[in-house]
Amino acid sequence: MAMQEIRRRKPMIWVEAWLIAFLAPKEKKVYILFLFFLEFLETLLHTFKTTLLL
Helix, strand or coil, X not given: CHHHHHXXXXXXXXXXXXXXXXXXXXXXXXXXXXXXXXXXXHHHHHHHHHHHHC
């Protein structure tokens, strides 16, 4: 149940984050994109670990 809740919320978080990145000043976009990249890696790693445990 908790995993389904995370899956439902994640797309909305990404949409909000991209909107913030689009509206941010140019110098802050690099930092925001770096945070996106870290979030993507974290999600990928979590999915990989979960798949291996099954």
